[in-house]
Amino acid sequence: MGVGVGVGVGGGAGVGMAYGSVPRGGRALGSRALDGKVALVAGATRGAGRGIAVELGAAGATVYVTGRSTRARRSEYNRPETIEDTADLVTEAGGRGVAVPTDHLEPTQVRALVDRIATEQGRLDVLVNDVWGGELLFEWDKPLWEHDLDNGLRLLRLAVETHAITSHHALPLLVRTPGGLVVEMTDGTDVYNRSHYRVSFFYDLAKAAVLRMAFSLGHELGPRGASAVALTPGWMRSEIMLDHYGVTEENWRDALAAQPHFCIAETPYYTGRAVAALAHDPQVARWNGTSLSSGQLAQEYGFTDLDGSRPDAWRYVVEVQDPDHPANATGYR
Template sequence: MSAPAKGTGKGTGKGTGKGTGKGTVAVVTGASRGAGAGIAAALAATGATVYVTGRSEDGIARTAAECDRRGGAGIPVVCDHAEDAAVAALFDRVRREHGRLDVLVNNAIALPDGLTDDRPFWEKPLAHQRMFDVGLRSSYVAAWHAAPLLTVGGGLVAHTSSFGGGCYLHGPAYGSVKAGVDKLAHDLAVDLAPHQVAVVSVWMGILRTERTLAGLARDPGRYGELAARTESPELTGRILAALLAHPERMRWSGRTVIGAELARELGVTDTDGSSPPSHREMLGGPLEFNPAVVR
């Protein structure tokens, strides 16, 4: 084991902005609906080719069609991210068809029924641990397969995360997964830095997805003022497009960021022109990891 090295090897990133457009190739996992669908659509709006993955054939077909409508190209790929062979086949297809990858968004997660039930973890089904498989482990597997394609010309890896990485949110399983993908982003960034591949984990706010809106409708008073401070599922995609195009994107690499705060920093607004608020004051901020590198 070597001594800790100074710095993280993230580099300054000057001159690395790739821009977005018809030459951009992206993979968005878990994109049949919700955050993944919104991110895919936002990337496609820049002209990108977006591989849209998920288990629902109908769902990914709808997302891919929306990508086409936005001016990009949506490619639906049925993929269960619990199956390593299916993930390998996905990235092998990207390699055959494009020879490289510019953006990987790790969004797939096995969100179980009853996740938001107000009960202690031992009274919830043990099946909630599936989030460790499709959520944390799946993000590592996708990154492992994507890395050789990302290093061809540099790019961006993003994990969709949440304030559950820093506070109690929906129970220990969910929180551990989100904290895990935050740390995973930090460590992936160290290895990918020499190849000008930036890696970030983005804490999204309360998204206006069908699932979330239905939950708020069932119990409108539960989340108080948070329910009125939502953001669209597309905001994160807009942020990632701006980050990929930024000439110094590497200075964010390895960090966990609050999406609403990064949006303001990059000059990105939501679909309605608004700037969604950060929930830092109420829910806290991301952990700052130590810059030491021990190999």
């Protein structure tokens, strides 16, 4: 999720640009750096998933994008973004986008998805587990015994079970080709989350579980020639986040009146560039099993956000936001 507010990462977040435009700016990976690579971004309807899919496409990859919101049917979010829109944006960016409606809680649907990728491509190089869907389900600062139990359990299913189901079916295809990469999308680094309570029992548990998934998968994939990492964005200017503050991508700084720390915000394309850089790194195994952030990887690989900046949100949170210092992104982007 965007740091400090209850509107999340993954399927529930994205950049507030109108469909039909692919914003380009700043420094990204070369346009054909991932030519011939095949990626699956699970949970790519909007948000981090959409940003990741588009940046993989901009680097030349074929990207299968999945989710439950289509042009024919919306999910319970009842938002206008669709997986078809995301696929078109991938293609417009220079890759090949393929939209496949998929409920990742349904193993038969996930199995059919992976079988299709195997038939059409014969390989899978990158798996991004970005399914989330919990924005409407968790309750801020309510203890476990006061939280709606059905909502909390569904949040765990959407945030954790979907990732396990998808990896179970997709990893046999991914390990066929040496150098495969799994990216588990979460909110918060391992170091930060181990020492901070995150919103609610259910939210905290979900994000901790995803961090641990990357660690566990790293142990299982490493000997088989693949790698797994956990990746967190910082404050992300998603559709839901922008709507929350009543702003657009064009005037997002107007939100600083309500939340001054939003000054450190980044677009989902920043996280997308982090994933593209990892996918292109021949030494990506050095990160296997670890927890990473978009700001950390921007410093490592040299990419920027669309505006040419390099927001380092998690350092900002620790050094400025949590100590309750006045909001000031100088030196952090």
